[in-house]
Amino acid sequence: MSNPEAGTQIDMAGSAAVACVACRRLKMRCIGLETGCCNRCAKAKRECIVLPSRRGHQASKSSSSRQRNGTVSSKIRGTSQHDSPASLTSSEKNNHERHSRSLSDSLSRSNSGHIDGHDGYHSRHSSTHTGGMLVVLSSPGRSPSKSHTPQSHESSHGKDIRNGKIPSLSESVLEDLVRFFSQRLIYFVPILDSSDLDDVPFVMRHRRPLAYCAALIAAKFAPGSGHLYDQIVPHVHDFLRSLEGPLAQADDIIWMQLQAYAILYANGTSTDISNPKAESEETRRLNHWVLKSSIETFALRLSLHQSFSEVRRLIQDGAHHVEQTFAFRKYVYWLWLFTLSHHFSLVTECPPSIRADYSIRTACLLLSQVEKPARITRLLAEVDLCMLWNAAGQSLPGLDEFWCPPPQDQDPEAASRVLDDADAALDVWSQRWGVHGEPNATYPGLDVSNNGAVLFHYRATRFWLRVFSIRVIRSSRLTANSTFPQNQSLGQLNVRLTLKSAEAAEKMCRYLLDIPLIKRDSAKHMADFGFALIAFCALYVLRIYELFGSAFPVLEGYVKTVEETGKVLTEMGVGINTIPVVYGKRVLDRLEEVKRSFAMRVVDPSLGAQVAEEVDLRWIDDFFARV
Incomplete structure (x- = not known):
C-alpha cells in the first residue's frame, strides 16, 4: 500500500x-x-x-x-x-499487484509439483519445459516426502540487499577471494591462465570486473564466505549490464571482459534449469540461460567466429608465438563456447546454439603444431571428442541429434555395428589424448598427469552414445515387425545395448571414486553440471537394475558402486555450494526405494532372455522428460 x-x-x-x-x-x-x-x-x-x-x-x-x-x-x-x-494510477497499481500475485502463485504451483507427487505433470510442463536429465534429478520419485529438491542459494544478506541494506566489501576480503579462485578454481576455466591472476593487486586496480567475477564464484566455495556472495552480486551485475553498450576498443579490455564472462558461464547453476526461481533485476543476468545467451551474443558482436581466418594466416606465414596473439585467444574462446554449447545441449535436450563448422572441425589439426599450454590442449581434446560424435552421427542418423526423435527406418543390426565402431573409435581417441596417462599419446602438448577433465568427458561421451543408441534401436523397433526379418533377435539386442549403457553409467559414477583421496578435495569445486551428470548416471543404473533385477548378476556390483557414489556426493559440499549433497541424497533415497520394491516382489530370472515385445524400454523417454 x-x-x-x-x-x-x-x-x-x-x-x-x-x-x-x-x-x-x-x-x-x-x-x-x-x-x-x-x-x-x-x-x-x-x-x-x-x-x-x-x-x-x-x-x-x-x-x-x-x-x-x-x-x-x-x-x-x-x-x-x-x-x-x-x-x-490507482487502478494500474492494483492490476500490477494482481499480476504479480498471479505469477507468483503460478510459480509456487509449478515448484510445488516437485514436492507434491500429484502434480508431476504440471511441474514438468510449466516449470521446466526443457530440463533433460536435470528434471530427473529434481523430481521426487516415489517418495515425495523424502525428496531433496535442489534449491537456489538464499541468505539473510540477500534479503538485506533487497531491503536496501548493502554491507560494504573490504578490499582485503575481495583480494582473498580472488586468490582462492586462482588457487582452487582456475583449472575449470581453460580460458584463464594461472598467470592472469598471479598479480592480484594489479588485477584489483586495473581489471576490477575480473576480480569481482572471480570473487563471486569463490564466495560459493570458500568456507565461511557465503555471506559475501550477495555483496558482490551488484558489482557483477553492473559489469554485465555495461557489456550491453558499445564495445570497447582496446584488446586488453575486451580480453578482460571475455575472461570475466567465462568465469561466470563456466560455473553456471544447475537449478537455473531444473528448478528456476523468481529473480530480481540484479540476479537475472546471472541466470544460466541468460548468461549463455548473452555471452554468445557478446562473442558474435566481437566476431570471434571469424578469428579462425587470422590464426590460419599467421600459422601459414610461419609467425612466431602465435599463442600470444589476440586472434589466437579469440579463436580458442570460440572453441570453448562450442564445447559448452554441446554440453548444455546434452543436459537440456535443446539443439546446440553453436554447430561445428569448418573452423571448428579443423581446429585440432590447425593448432597441433602451435606451442600452447596444457589447458588449451585439454580444450582441443573436447573439440575432437565432439567431432567423433558428429562422425558417428553421419553413419547413424539421429545419433548426434539427440534433441529430436530418431528416424524409424534404420536397420537395428546395422545401427548396432555403427555403435560398436564408435566404441572402438573412442578407445583410439583416449590413447591419442592420453586419457589413461598413456606414454604413447599422439597429440603434442599433453599433460597426462593433469588430465582429469579429459577423462570426465571421455566417460560421459561413452555413456551418452550408448544411451542414445537405445533410442535409435527402439525407434527402429517400432517398424521392426513388418520390416526387419531379424526382429526375433531384436529383444536380445535391446538387452545387450541396455547393459552396455549401464556399464558406461557405472564407469561415470566411478569417476569420483577413482580420484585419489589426496586429490579429491579439488573435485569439490567442479561446476554443478558435472555433479548432475554423475548423479544422473547413478539413477540410470538403478532404473536398469529395477528393470532386470537379479537376471544379470553384474548389476549387483553396479548398484554397490551407485551406493558408494551417493555417499561420496553427500560429502562433496563446500561453502554454500550444497548441490552435490542434494544430488547424493537423491541417489541414496532412490536406492532405498528400489531395495524396498525388490523386497516386496519376486524377480523372474528369465527376464533377460525375453523377446522384443516383452522387454519394454519405453522408460528411456520418461528418463529424459519426453512424456
Whole structure:
C-alpha cells in the first residue's frame, strides 16, 4: 500500500547527506530524489533505495511502497523494466499487484509439483519445459516426502540487499577471494591462465570486473564466505549490464571482459534449469540461460567466429608465438563456447546454439603444431571428442541429434555395428589424448598427469552414445515387425545395448571414486553440471537394475558402486555450494526405494532372455522428460 506522505518524509532542501544507495556508491550527487526516484535510477530503470543518513533522516517510505508494488512484478518476471509507482494510477497499481500475485502463485504451483507427487505433470510442463536429465534429478520419485529438491542459494544478506541494506566489501576480503579462485578454481576455466591472476593487486586496480567475477564464484566455495556472495552480486551485475553498450576498443579490455564472462558461464547453476526461481533485476543476468545467451551474443558482436581466418594466416606465414596473439585467444574462446554449447545441449535436450563448422572441425589439426599450454590442449581434446560424435552421427542418423526423435527406418543390426565402431573409435581417441596417462599419446602438448577433465568427458561421451543408441534401436523397433526379418533377435539386442549403457553409467559414477583421496578435495569445486551428470548416471543404473533385477548378476556390483557414489556426493559440499549433497541424497533415497520394491516382489530370472515385445524400454523417454 502506498503512503501519500512518503514524499514529505525526506527534507531535500540543503541536505547533501541524503542520497540513494546507487549514487552513494558512485559518490555522485543524487538529483531528483524529491520525486520518489532520482534521475540516475530512473534512467537505469532500477529501484531507487534511500537509507537512513547520519543526520537522522528517515528512509523513504515511497521506496518500500515501490518494492511492494511495481518492483515485485519485475522480480517475478525477471525483467529489467518496470514502471515507476509515481507514473501508475490507482487502478494500474492494483492490476500490477494482481499480476504479480498471479505469477507468483503460478510459480509456487509449478515448484510445488516437485514436492507434491500429484502434480508431476504440471511441474514438468510449466516449470521446466526443457530440463533433460536435470528434471530427473529434481523430481521426487516415489517418495515425495523424502525428496531433496535442489534449491537456489538464499541468505539473510540477500534479503538485506533487497531491503536496501548493502554491507560494504573490504578490499582485503575481495583480494582473498580472488586468490582462492586462482588457487582452487582456475583449472575449470581453460580460458584463464594461472598467470592472469598471479598479480592480484594489479588485477584489483586495473581489471576490477575480473576480480569481482572471480570473487563471486569463490564466495560459493570458500568456507565461511557465503555471506559475501550477495555483496558482490551488484558489482557483477553492473559489469554485465555495461557489456550491453558499445564495445570497447582496446584488446586488453575486451580480453578482460571475455575472461570475466567465462568465469561466470563456466560455473553456471544447475537449478537455473531444473528448478528456476523468481529473480530480481540484479540476479537475472546471472541466470544460466541468460548468461549463455548473452555471452554468445557478446562473442558474435566481437566476431570471434571469424578469428579462425587470422590464426590460419599467421600459422601459414610461419609467425612466431602465435599463442600470444589476440586472434589466437579469440579463436580458442570460440572453441570453448562450442564445447559448452554441446554440453548444455546434452543436459537440456535443446539443439546446440553453436554447430561445428569448418573452423571448428579443423581446429585440432590447425593448432597441433602451435606451442600452447596444457589447458588449451585439454580444450582441443573436447573439440575432437565432439567431432567423433558428429562422425558417428553421419553413419547413424539421429545419433548426434539427440534433441529430436530418431528416424524409424534404420536397420537395428546395422545401427548396432555403427555403435560398436564408435566404441572402438573412442578407445583410439583416449590413447591419442592420453586419457589413461598413456606414454604413447599422439597429440603434442599433453599433460597426462593433469588430465582429469579429459577423462570426465571421455566417460560421459561413452555413456551418452550408448544411451542414445537405445533410442535409435527402439525407434527402429517400432517398424521392426513388418520390416526387419531379424526382429526375433531384436529383444536380445535391446538387452545387450541396455547393459552396455549401464556399464558406461557405472564407469561415470566411478569417476569420483577413482580420484585419489589426496586429490579429491579439488573435485569439490567442479561446476554443478558435472555433479548432475554423475548423479544422473547413478539413477540410470538403478532404473536398469529395477528393470532386470537379479537376471544379470553384474548389476549387483553396479548398484554397490551407485551406493558408494551417493555417499561420496553427500560429502562433496563446500561453502554454500550444497548441490552435490542434494544430488547424493537423491541417489541414496532412490536406492532405498528400489531395495524396498525388490523386497516386496519376486524377480523372474528369465527376464533377460525375453523377446522384443516383452522387454519394454519405453522408460528411456520418461528418463529424459519426453512424456
